[in-house]
Amino acid sequence: MAIFYSPKYNNHQKNDHIENKSRTDAIITKFSKIGIFNKISLLEPESCDISDILAVHSSSHIHFIQDFCKKGGGYLDLDTYASSQSYHTALLSAGGAIAASKSIMNGEKWSYSISRPPGHHATAHKSMGFCIFNNVAIALKYLIRNYGLHKICIIDFDVHYGNGTAEIFYNDPNILYISIHQDPKTLFPGKGFIEEQGSGKGEGYNINIPMPIGSNNTDYIWILKEILEPVLKEFRPQVLFVEAGFDAHVNDPLSGINVNEYFYAWISQYLIEKNINIISLLEGGYNLEALSNSNLSFIVGLEPALISDNNDSDNYSQSNQKTSETFHINKNEIKYKSKEEIERYYLEKFMVSPDVKQSSYLIKDIFSPFFKF
Numbered sequence: 038m039a040i041f042y043s044p045k046y047n048n049h050q051k052n053d054h055i056e057n058k059s060r061t062d063a064i065i066t067k068f069s070k071i072g073i074f075n076k077i078s079l080l081e082p083e084s085c086d087i088s089d090i091l092a093v094h095s096s097s098h099i100h101f102i103q104d105f106c107k108k109g110g111g112y113l114d115l116d117t118y119a120s121s122q123s124y125h126t127a128l129l130s131a132g133g134a135i136a137a138s139k140s141i142m143n144g145e146k147w148s149y150s151i152s153r154p155p156g157h158h159a160t161a162h163k164s165m166g167f168c169i170f171n172n173v174a175i176a177l178k179y180l181i182r183n184y185g186l187h188k189i190c191i192i193d194f195d196v197h198y199g200n201g202t203a204e205i206f207y208n209d210p211n212i213l214y215i216s217i218h219q220d221p222k223t224l225f226p227g228k229g230f231i232e233e234q235g236s237g238k239g240e241g242y243n244i245n246i247p248m249p250i251g252s253n254n255t256d257y258i259w260i261l262k263e264i265l266e267p268v269l270k271e272f273r274p275q276v277l278f279v280e281a282g283f284d285a286h287v288n289d290p291l292s293g294i295n296v297n298e299y300f301y302a303w304i305s306q307y308l309i310e311k312n313i314n315i316i317s318l319l320e321g322g323y324n325l326e327a328l329s330n331s332n333l334s335f336i337v338g339l340e341p342a343l344i345s346d347n348n349d350s351d352n353y354s355q356s357n358q359k360t361s362e363t364f365h366i367n368k369n370e371i372k373y374k375s376k377e378e379i380e381r382y383y384l385e386k387f388m389v390s391p392d393v394k395q396s397s398y399l400i401k402d403i404f405s406p407f408f409k410f
């Protein structure tokens with residue numbers, strides 16, 4: 038296990054923008070307070086090479102961003118800013134993704150790059166949706182070029198569809214992209230419908246799971262189990278990237294999805310139990326308390342031992358008791374439970390929309406991509 042972060046990410050900053058340095062500050066502060074870094078090293082990545090970026094983005098786009106920042110920066114579109122330091126910070130953010138990927142190749146079971154700016158909306162030719170360069174695509178291509186990997190899965194649970202990542206690998210049958218997100222009829226970027234399944238040889242390797250507004254833990258867990266179980270078994274990826282956005286949280290200001298901290302512990306625990314090495318990269322999440330609590334849940338799901346010792350776990354419980362109004366996280370509710378127990382727990386606790394199976398999303402539509410396998 039390894040966590041990568043650099044304080045220099047704070048150089049990509051605009052105080053009045055919702056995607057700002059207080060996000061990563063909140064996560065790192067939370068982890069420090071709980072004592073996570075007594076058990077796991079916080080490693081500082083280096084910038085990536087331009088050649089790493091060129092494997093994904095056009096040179097005209099890279100030079101455009103470089104010049105734009107050199108001239109002082111501003112808004113790249115209505116909602117994506119770049120400050121004078123953003124070009125170099127974006128190289129460092131992608132460097133964090135590469136460092137996290139390398140650590141997996143060196144034997145770590147999981148790694149997490151807590152980096153900014155985020156990446157999953159950035160296309161090969163365009164920065165958008167708070168993203169400058171596409172971190173996951175850059176790291177993934179790095180693994181292909183340097184380690185000869187050829188079968189990789191990306192799971193994106195950010196509340197927004199990762200249109201950039203999907204587009205970059207849309208024709209590629211070796212990269213399976215699975216995204217669960219809020220119904221794109223009701224949220225940026227207006228893409229990510231079920232019928233967008235990839236094209237050419239990549240047809241069937243882009244699986245979109247749009248969720249209705251109001252979906253909660255039960256809905257998310259049910260549908261993900263239904264889909265991930267057969268797909269991961271069939272595709273058998275060599276490594277798994279997670280585009281870890283935490284803006285589906287009920288308290289997030291940008292979305293209408295109602296999952297809470299538990300979902301993030303569940304998904305990471307579920308994936309790590311598949312015995313696939315996992316590289317996670319931070320994407321969205323804009324309520325600082327929800328973001329930091331959800332991040333803690335996420336890494337505890339990956340590594341329950343992080344809170345297994347007396348002192349730290351006491352801090353963990355106390356801290357979350359104080360800070361999480363929506364839900365008190367008790368380590369015993371995450372740890373020492375089989376998946377069946379957890380599921381039962383969820384069903385009892387969150388029996389809010391038991392009929393997700395009969396929702397507007399027809400099961401056959403949801404499953405149609407799998408028939409390609």
Ligand SMILES: [Zn+2]
Binds near residue numbers: 197282320
């Ligand atoms: Zn998002």
